[in-house]
Amino acid sequence: MDIYHELGVKKIINGWGTITKVSGTLMDERVLDAMKEASKHYVLVEEVHAKAGKRIAELLDVEAACITSGAAAGIAITAAAAMTNGNKARVLQLPDTTGMADEALILKCHRTLYDQALPMTGIKVREVGTTSFADIEQIEQAISDKTAMFFFVAEAEPMRGSVDIKKIINVLNKYNLPVVVDAAAEIPATSNIKKYLKLGADMVIFSGGKEIRGPQASGLILGKKRWIEACNANCCPQYSIGRPMKIDKETIIGLVKAIELFVSKDYERQLHQWEEMSGKIASLLKNKGLAEIRTGYPTEPGIQPVNILRTYIKPLRKTAEKVFNELIELPTPIYSHLNGNELVINPQCLTVGEIEFMCQSILKVL
CATH class of the missing domain: 3.90.1150.180 (Aspartate Aminotransferase, domain 1)
Structure with missing residues (x-):
């Protein structure tokens, strides 16, 4: 057939x-087999999310992991996490951001079509610098009591208007604000899995359906436990802004198997x-x-x-x-x-x- x-x-x-x-990519037969096996049983999806996230964090040697329905979903979920800090009332309130810090700072040269996933959560995007120039002083001046996060796009790092990520992290740390890195297609090299976390980023987003060779509609947020817990609070199956970004048990299990194969490649x-x-x-x-x-x-x-x-x-x-x-x-x-x-x-x-x-x-x- x-x-x-x-x-x-x-x-x-x-x-x-x-x-x-x-x-995107073609999945390994072993990933397909794992997904087929997962489809044969009823389970609590929330438990699968939690335990699969823990397993992935162990495999990748990171603090914590949240599984999403793709890298773009990861952008939305990290924005929701930054605004709500996992507070249940705030999670239910989005996209109404009344009473919350609700601005995402982003370098102008880092703007992409993918960042449409930010404002859908209610967060407001505030650009810093021009396409050809920005500096760390401009970033610090842009921080206010409305700032919820800084959004950094890894593929735009070489551009003239970019700023060293470590400097950005150092400044945001002074204000206890998270730095989110979109690294959707930064694999291989495998060292990029932990590159930005080692530099101090709070949440780093990857696609599961590219070189990891997991299901196309899968993604990962890796990061600090505090922020990953806030991400999970905003993910399906919770009643949250992430509810439409559903990820099924078969996809979750397929991604776990793909990462098991990825780390041994x-x-x-x-x-x-x-x-x-x-x-x-x-x-x-x-x-x-x-x-x-x-x-x-x-x-x-x-x-x-x-x-x-x-x-x-x-x-x-x-x-x-x-x-x-x-x-x-x-x-x-x-x-x-x-x-x-x-x-x-x-x-x-x-x-x-x-x-x-x-x-x-x-x-x-x-």
């Missing part, structure tokens, strides 16, 4: 990466394999109607993860946009990242067997 064929849905080749639009070997795949792609396309082809690591802000070697293709006779659009209209659509006048192929979600077919398709379109 081919369920996608029955629905008339095309299967694609994913040379883009763990992007939600193209399905040899990423040195995996990164080497991706390097070989990018090299093969470049070799198959070399001298074939391209103005330029090269391999390299992404340096532009917002492209994650940065430690996976990509193949950069600059077409000769057509624009990169035209080639991109023609590739996604093929009988087997091929997706890559359109970056100005280049197409960027990320091997992260490709299989070795797909590479030759993908390259042949690209050559036909060129």
Whole structure:
């Protein structure tokens, strides 16, 4: 049985990466088996949440963990936690923030479409600095009795208008205010799991459906026990702002299994394999109607993860946009990242067997 064929849905080749639009990632069979086993029994979902969170914290060697229905849900939940501190009356009051500190500070250059998840909780977003400049003095001047948290986006860290995260944490600590880091796609490197916590961040958000290879609608908030308890108070199955962000027992168990596999994975070997795949792609396309082809690591802000070697293709006779659009209209659509006048192929979600077919398709379109 081919369920996608029955629905008339095309299967694609994913040379883009763990992007939600193209399905994030594919789960290991052992994750699927764990989810199937979880589906066979009734349990108390709140107990599964608590004990799975404890297990994940142990596996990742962090203080505490809260499981969410994705990284964007994690943004909303951390904002709710910062405003309510887990106070039950306040949890029930949101999105009415009367009587609460209800501002989230964010550097202007860190604004993304994902931070729409902040104001849905009732929190007000206050920008600091410009897209090209900000400093720690501006951040401290922006803090008031209305400040609930500081929201830092890891992928924007290299931008000109960013400020050193450690300096931000030090200042917010003076006022006993939490720093939340959105690190949704910062894996691999596995060291990033604890990078921001070691620097003193209070809550760090990760996607479970990217390189962790858990269910697509799963995510993690890792952090200090006090704040993770406040996150859990705002999560489903509680009656809270997080109630619509439901995460089922199968997804929770699937994420636990995915993390068990993730912590035992040899990423040195995996990164080497991706390097070989990018090299093969470049070799198959070399001298074939391209103005330029090269391999390299992404340096532009917002492209994650940065430690996976990509193949950069600059077409000769057509624009990169035209080639991109023609590739996604093929009988087997091929997706890559359109970056100005280049197409960027990320091997992260490709299989070795797909590479030759993908390259042949690209050559036909060129």
